[in-house]
Amino acid sequence: MNSELIDVVVTGREEQADGVAVFELSRKDGDLLPAFEAGAHVDVHVSPEIIRQYSLSNAPGHGTSYRLGILKDPASRGGSIAIHENFNVGHELQISEPRNHFPLNMSGESSILVGGGIGVTPMLTMAYALKAEGKSFEFHYCCRSRSSAGFLAELQSEFAEQLHLHFDDEGDEQRFNPEQVFGAYAEGKHVYVCGPTGFMDWVISTAEETCSYPKDNVHFEYFNAEVDNHGSAFEVVAEQSGVTVMVEDGQSITEALATVGIKVDVSCEQGVCGTCLCDVLEGTPDHKDHFLTDEEKEDNDQIVVCCSRSKTDRLVLDI
Ligand code: FES
Known part of the structure; x- marks a missing residue:
């Protein structure tokens, strides 16, 4: 899920409504930014620990700036509050290239x-x-x-x-x-x-x-979701690493893996962005995410490990 990061600078900020600020981001080197399609988002590296996804909101295509509208969420886990506090004109940060999980069907009537x-x-x-x-x-x-x-x-x-x-x-x-x-x-x-x-x-x-x-x-496209990590404990085998760990009631797979030194890249930690997607080699996931489609969930060969659990006592993952 990693794409090349782009160094950008905040070139505009406008408070538009209660708690909503609109940020304009441009490349530090002044070049054009990658083109994007309607529905696309970027990963915003708010700090080394916090990566959040925000939809682009300007007219799609190729230009020198991206525009993000961000609500300061009182229930924020740190992302939107840090952005509202720190992202003033001149603030430098990194973002991903645009990705699109929410494309527009232009052939519709x-x-x-x-x-x-x-x-x-x-x-x-x-x-x-x-x-x-x-x-x-x-x-x-x-x-x-x-x-x-x-x-x-x-x-x-x-x-x-x-x-x-x-x-x-x-x-x-x-x-x-x-x-x-x-x-x-x-x-x-x-x-x-x-x-x-x-x-x-x-x-x-x-x-x-x-x-x-x-x-x-x-x-x-969901931009945040409730995560409920409760359910029966199950065993996860990280096949490549040769490590087995129990995922307890109230614990996520990523948290359990971290206790045995296996770090999975995460971003939203809410089952929305797909950063933590892993291949399933054995077992049946209990999908709780908003990232995979219904068809992909039925295939049961991938799992979003920040929020999903297991229907079987044992899940073997390709990590
Ligand atoms: S980290 Fe975003 S879906 Fe798991």
């Missing part, structure tokens, strides 16, 4: 983009891409209040025709009703959603179960 809170950021890149191609789309932005809605002025000026705003503290008539918005599935319709976990679960289940959209037409 129509797209419904749904951003919940700061989950609006990947939707912005998608809206820019769809608009540039003259594609049909709706953009639904759901927030607690207007004062918490980042990028509001930009959305209203760039996507006036497609934008629908939904605020928790305003009238019932403007509340987001996914069943009504999605309607019955028709071929070529696609839904894209990013936002808090509970909000996404609601949107995804409405699209798939209530409105009968095929799974392939419902696209999503």
